[in-house]
Amino acid sequence: MHDVIWNHHHLLHLSSSIFFLSPSSPNTLLKKTHVTFMFHLYPRWKTSILNVTFVKQKAMNNVYEELDEAKSEIERLKAELRSKNNSFKNLKRSHDAQVNQIQEAISKVEKLEQELHQKANESIYAEQVYEDNKESNIKHLCVGNDKLREEGYGERFEKCEDQTKRLVLEKKENFKASKEQGKIDDLFHKLQEENMKVEEQLKWKKEQLIKQFDPSMEKSILLDEISLLQTKLNFHVKISHELQHQLQMCKQALAHEEIKRKSLEVEVLDLKSQFEGASSKYQKANLQLDCLNNQQDKDIEDLRHALKTQEANYKESKFLNEKLEQENHHLRKSIRELQESQIQEGRGSYSLSILRSNLRGLEHTHKECVSIIKARQTEWNFQLEQMTETIDNYRYALETKAAMIGKLKKELECSHSFNNEIVLLNEEMSVMLLVLKEEISEHKKLQHNHSTHKELLEESTKCGMEIDLKEHIKEFYGDLNKPNIELDERTCERSEMEFELKMYKSFVQSLKNDLEESIVTRKELEKSLLAQVDFSESLKLEKDSLDYKLEEKENRINYQQLHVFLLEQALKVRETKDYVEKTNEFDKESSIKGKNMAKYELMHHVTSLEKEFISTLIPFNSQLAEKQAEIIQLQEVCDKITEAEALATIEIEEKKLMIEELEDDIIDMEHKLKLQEQNWIQLKQLALEIEMEIEAKQLRIKELIDKIESKLRSSDVLLQKIKMENRSLLENDTKLSPERENLLCFVLGLSDKMSDCTNADTKLVDVLRSLVQSFEKDCLGGMNLKNENMILHSPTGLNKPENLSDLRSPFKELNNKLQKRKDLYEPRGMT
Known part of the structure; x- marks a missing residue:
């Protein structure tokens, strides 16, 4: 058992020595001779060693294949980096476009300020014009103020102000969002810098691996690198989570802004509808004013026609009064002559007393008629003056209405222009929101690309990266670091400016x-x-x-x-x-x-x-x-x-x-x-x-x-009063018409009686002539005097019938005119 373990260990040693053979090493011949010697000593080990070498070669082939795959992935990363560069340039362009749009909005605001100044000057001039007519319009202004409060124009204007304030706040929020986006870009740059550092470390480790190709050390180094990369990945994952959180916050802000935009659109629609309603009300009011003006014109025409008819009636009454005065004068003359003749004769006392009583009644009625006519004349003159004053007031009111209508039209035009400007601002805001959405989508794409790039970096940590990729990445990061450098330079310049300001202040002190x-x-x-x-x-x-x-x-x-x-x-x-x-x-x-x-x-x-x-x-x-x-x-x-x-x-x-x-x-x-x-x-x-x-x-x-x-109400009241007075006058005319007829009949009867008296006078004159002729011879002087007196009295008596016949014609004309007036006024009284 001990021999087997020793043999296995020796075999492993041989396999490792064979695996680490290289043509460049000087000890290759010794190792080969050692291997052949071992093969001769241990023929069983030959097959096992060959198997080990075959496995190792397969592993190396797999490594080379993975390296080829890494190269292809590196080329793909290069393409992605180029696309990111293009997207970054597009983002810069969009940012510049946003800055230009903001500047244009500021210029528009300045133009609006100038227009407001001009409007303020015009309003000051209008106030100076209005102050001249202020005293006459104070009461009406109070009533108009109450009505305006009821209609709620002030609330509409306050809503417009709130909308403008909201728009300003939204612009500020958009500006803040752009700042947050800049912060996100800074974080992205920091991540890219960290990736650069990681790549440099990988390159250094790769060089070390190339220099030291020990498998045992390689495993430990790889494990250490994997642990470091895992820690860095965890750190990057945390940063990505933070970025995702910030993106979610941005999304929420965008959703909030979209809700605000929708609410603003709804409010704009409400304002449009309110404006249309106000314009329709204004048109209706204009139509009502036109109708009222037409009615006033018609009423004025009717009043003028009535005044003309009253003037004609007044002239007719004057003419009748003059004729009645002439007739009264002639009657008085005739009554005096009769009195003188009756005094001479001493007869007809009873008829004379009746005639005197009738004449006194006629005189009394004549005086009453004259007083009534004078009172009516004064009333008619006063009414004429009032009507002229009302007509002048109506004209002045119409002129003021026309001026106010013109001013209201100008104000409507101004409000139309203001609404158009608000619509333009809303459109600009919508465009800005679309641009922000596009930028956020591009940022999401960049994040996605960044995540893919992280995955590729993790894979590249296993395989290693080449020098070309490093150079391209360095160039890319150099291009990306340019805006950061510019920002740093600007911040440095700003800090320098602040420091210079402080130095200036200290120097000044x-x-x-x-x-x-x-x-x-x-x-x-x-x-x-x-x-x-x-x-x-x-x-x-x-x-x-x-x-x-x-x-x-x-x-x-x-x-x-x-x-x-x-x-x-x-x-x-x-x-x-x-x-x-x-x-x-x-x-x-x-x-x-x-x-x-x-x-x-x-x-x-x-x-x-x-x-x-x-x-x-x-x-x-x-x-x-x-x-x-x-x-x-x-x-x-x-x-x-x-x-x-x-x-x-x-x-x-x-x-x-x-x-x-x-x-x-x-x-x-x-x-x-x-x-x-x-x-x-x-x-x-x-x-x-x-x-x-x-x-x-x-x-x-x-x-x-x-x-x-x-x-208009007062004019209607006046018209009703005038109509009532006309009706009362017509009624008085209808009441007086029978009295006039009775008077005419009485006067005709008196004329007949006067003709009879004249006939009796002629007879008496004839008798007196005969008596005079009889007494001429006795007393010529006295009779001559009597004849002269009789001659003086006789022509009046002889000429009376002719004068009376001439004076009867006006009474007939008066009767005819009275009948005509009755015919004219009876249908009006019925109406």
């Missing part, structure tokens, strides 16, 4: 501190300079005083020198004179000696004075020299201080310029931020102002409609 310090030092220098200037001024004053004293002393010295010079000249003159006198007179020697003594004394006095002056000048000169040196030092110090001040001022100005530039940059940044904030605030304010203006306009429209309706 340091400059400010230096400025403050320089200002403090400048103030101190100014104080010291002021003190030095004061000291220099005091020194100058002292110097001036000393100079003045020196000048005085020099003047004194000069004066004394002149005095000495004069004395010397006088002495010389005297010496000459003394010499002459000595030659001439020896007696005068004594006097000359005295003079010499005086001269000597004077010279001694002069020398003593000079010594005293010199002794006083020496300390004075030393003091002057010291003070001059001090003044020179002060001047040098002042010059240095001025130079330092100049340099300090120059540095301060430079620092101020730097600070101003930096502050200008900071102010520009702050100003831009403030402008953006102000633009948002102005947009909000403009939106609020437009809401308020729309509400005010709608209130005004409703108030005007209420005003027109109230005016």
Whole structure:
């Protein structure tokens, strides 16, 4: 048993030695000789060793086949990597297109802001126009406001505002989704980098396997590699799970956005339906207004026709009144003549009293008729004025209605344009959503490709990868790392900019501190300079005083020198004179000696004075020299201080310029931020102002409609009143018509009686003529007078029948006209 185990072990050793033979190794001959020797020793082992070698060759063939398969898979991976590159480029293009679309949306928003500004200016101008007519429309505006609240236009506008806010929020969410997508791309790049590292490790391990081809070590290394790869795979699986979770979150967000989009579409449809309903209501209101206007025109025409008929009746009544007045005047004249004739005759007192009573009744009725006609005239004039005022008011209301209708049409056009813009925005949002969906689908494809790539990498860990694949993968990862590098560069630039801003701010603060310090030092220098200037001024004053004293002393010295010079000249003159006198007179020697003594004394006095002056000048000169040196030092110090001040001022100005530039940059940044904030605030304010203006306009429209309706109601009431008055007038006419007929009959009877009276008067005149002729002979003068009086009275009596016959024609005409008016008014009264 021990021998069998030893033989088996030896056989395995031989098989391993045969398996690891290679043509390049130098020990191949020894191994071959060893094998042949062993074959000769152990002939049974020959078959077993050959079987082992055959198995190993099969294994190697399988390995080579797997390597070929790995190569084919590597080529397939290359193709997939190329497709991924293309898809990545397409994603970049779509991202750029999204950025362009966002910029276009921002430009559209700016255009809308400009349009809102223009509308705001137009609304301000409209408000200025409306303020002129505000007092007359306050009451109607209140009523219109209540109606508008009932109809709920404000709620619709608030809904529109909510929709706009929702759209803005959706855009922000889309922007956030794009950011999340960028994060996912970053994770994908990180995974690719890790795959690169794994591939490099595999290559290194492959080289080690090629160098060290021990089967026992190979198994252990492979196991270690498999464990490492499993850990990495687990890590990648975790990352993929996280990515799937993020994708699910993105899907949920997309579903939420789709729900929002559907709700927005539903709301847009509701708004469209509401808008159509509002437009239909507006059209109905326009039709009602047109109908009301037509009715008003018809009523006005009817009123004008009635006024014309009333004017014609008034003219007829005037004409009748004039005729009645003429008839009354003639009747009065005739009654007076009858009274005079009856007084002369003394007869017919009873008939005259009846006639007088009848005439008084006629006069009383005539006065009543005149008063009634005047009252009616005043009423008709007042009604005419009222009607003219109402017509003017209707015209003004129609003009205001036309203006308001034009403004409402403009507002409708604006609302149509606004709705069109909202529709365009919804379309843009739908396009953006479609693009996002496409990007998400492409991302899913990339993930799927990534998973397949992971599987292939796991397979390639078993087989190994070649150098060409590494190079291509490196190139691919280099291309993929370019956007990451660009992002890193941008982040670095941004951080650098932030750092520069911080440095600028710190530099500005340091400059400010230096400025403050320089200002403090400048103030101190100014104080010291002021003190030095004061000291220099005091020194100058002292110097001036000393100079003045020196000048005085020099003047004194000069004066004394002149005095000495004069004395010397006088002495010389005297010496000459003394010499002459000595030659001439020896007696005068004594006097000359005295003079010499005086001269000597004077010279001694002069020398003593000079010594005293010199002794006083020496300390004075030393003091002057010291003070001059001090003044020179002060001047040098002042010059240095001025130079330092100049340099300090120059540095301060430079620092101020730097600070101003930096502050200008900071102010520009702050100003831009403030402008953006102000633009948002102005947009909000403009939106609020437009809401308020729309509400005010709608209130005004409703108030005007209420005003027109109230005016129409008042006009209807006035028309009913006028109709009632016309009916009352017709009734009065129908009541007065029999009275007029009775009056006419009575007047006709009176005319007949007057004709009878005239016939009796003619008879009496004939009798009187006969009597006059009988009494002519007795008293010619008196009878002549009587004849003249009778002649005066006789023509009226003779001409009465003709006048009466002429005056009867107007009564007949009046009767005919009254009959015609009855015929005209009776059918109206029936209606």
